[in-house]
Amino acid sequence: MKTFYNHLHAQHQGKVEMFRGALVPCFEVPARADHVLAELQRRQLGAVLEPQAFDEAALTAIHSPRYLNFLATAWDQWVALDAANADKDILPSVWPTRTFRTDIEPDNFAAKVGLYSYDAGTPFTSGTWVAARAGANCALSAAQVVVAGDRAAFALSRPPGHHAGADFFGGYCFLNNAALAAQHLRHAGMKKVAVLDVDYHHGNGTQAIFFDRPDVYFASIHGDPRTEYPFYLGHADETGSGAGLGANLNLPLPRGTDYATWAQALETALAGIARFGADALVVSLGMDTFEGDPISGFKLKTDDYLRIGERLAKAGLPTVFIFEGGYAVQEVGVNAVNVLQGFTNP
Numbered sequence: 001m002k003t004f005y006n007h008l009h010a011q012h013q014g015k016v017e018m019f020r021g022a023l024v025p026c027f028e029v030p031a032r033a034d035h036v037l038a039e040l041q042r043r044q045l046g047a048v049l050e051p052q053a054f055d056e057a058a059l060t061a062i063h064s065p066r067y068l069n070f071l072a073t074a075w076d077q078w079v080a081l082d083a084a085n086a087d088k089d090i091l092p093s094v095w096p097t098r099t100f101r102t103d104i105e106p107d108n109f110a111a112k113v114g115l116y117s118y119d120a121g122t123p124f125t126s127g128t129w130v131a132a133r134a135g136a137n138c139a140l141s142a143a144q145v146v147v148a149g150d151r152a153a154f155a156l157s158r159p160p161g162h163h164a165g166a167d168f169f170g171g172y173c174f175l176n177n178a179a180l181a182a183q184h185l186r187h188a189g190m191k192k193v194a195v196l197d198v199d200y201h202h203g204n205g206t207q208a209i210f211f212d213r214p215d216v217y218f219a220s221i222h223g224d225p226r227t228e229y230p231f232y233l234g235h236a237d238e239t240g241s242g243a244g245l246g247a248n249l250n251l252p253l254p255r256g257t258d259y260a261t262w263a264q265a266l267e268t269a270l271a272g273i274a275r276f277g278a279d280a281l282v283v284s285l286g287m288d289t290f291e292g293d294p295i296s297g298f299k300l301k302t303d304d305y306l307r308i309g310e311r312l313a314k315a316g317l318p319t320v321f322i323f324e325g326g327y328a329v330q331e332v333g334v335n336a337v338n339v340l341q342g343f344t345n346p
C-alpha cells in the first residue's frame, strides 16, 4: 500500500489550546505523524511518496472560496495587526452563534477568526495553511492512485480534517481531507462513495458536508456527543436530509466501550455501507479509540487494530485511509500501522 506523506505537516505546530480556563500544550503535535512514518518504514509496508500538487478546484469542490481565502491570508493579517503577533498563535475568542449574521465577513480580524471557527482549541499558526494544503494533497493523491487501480492507499497527513466543514475550522482540523478524497473519487467516476469514520470523535465536518447528498454515505462510530467532543452533532437520529436521507449513520457509544462492543458497531456500519452499495471507501482513521489515549474514553488495545484492518479488507472495496486523531504519541504509530497491516496482510 502506498503512503502519501509530506514533511511540511510539521509546519503546523500549535503552541497552546484552551482547556478549562487555561492554555495548555497542544495534543495534536508533529511527533504523531513522525511515529507513524517510522513504524511504516520499520515494517516496510509499502512506498512512502510525496503527494502530487492539486489546484484550487480540488479544494473548492468541498470548501467555500471565502473560507479558503481566509485560511490563505489569515497569518499575514494577524502579523499585520502587530509584528509581535509573529510569536503567538491565532486563537478565536468570539463566535456568531445562532441569531448573529454570518453572511457579512467583518473587517475586524478577531471577528473573522470567529466567523470561520467553532472552538478555542484549534490554534492557527504561521505554518498551518502550508501544512493543511500539503495534507489535502496527500489525501487527494491517495484517492488518485485508488482511482488508477490500487486496492488501497494511505494519506499520512496532519493536521487532521474530519471536524472541518465547508467554511469552518475546529477540532484541530482546517481542510477536510476525507471529504476531499471522497469528492475526488466521485469526480473520477466512482458512482457511490462511503466514508467510514472510526476516530473517537464524531466527524461533524464530514457529516455536514455530505448530509444532503445521496451519493456519499457517511458512517461514524464515536463517543456519545452528550459527553464527548464535538458535543453538538453525532446523535443516532441524524440520518441525512433531503436527497441524502438514509445516507448518514451515527453509532455513538459510551465512554469505556471496549473492542467487543466497538466491533459490533463496526459490523453495523459496514452493513449500512454494503446496503448503500458503495463503489469505494474512505476511512477517517483516527487512533484515539486506544485505551491509552489522553483525551478519549474507549478501551481498544494495540492488537485490536490488526482485527479492524482485516475486517475492513473483507468489505472488499477500494479504500483510501486518511490519518485523523490519536494522541497517545508513543503508541499511535504501531496502532495505525496495525490497521494497514491487518488490511494488506491478514
Ligand code: OKP
Binding pocket: 019, 121, 160, 163, 171, 172, 199, 200, 201, 202, 229, 286, 288, 295, 324, 325, 326
Ligand atoms: C480531534 B480529532 C482536550 C479537549 C479536546 C478537541 C478534540 C479534538 C479531536 N483537552 N478538544 O477528532 O481527533
Ligand code: ZN
Binding pocket: 199, 200, 201, 286, 288, 325, 326
Ligand atoms: Zn478524534
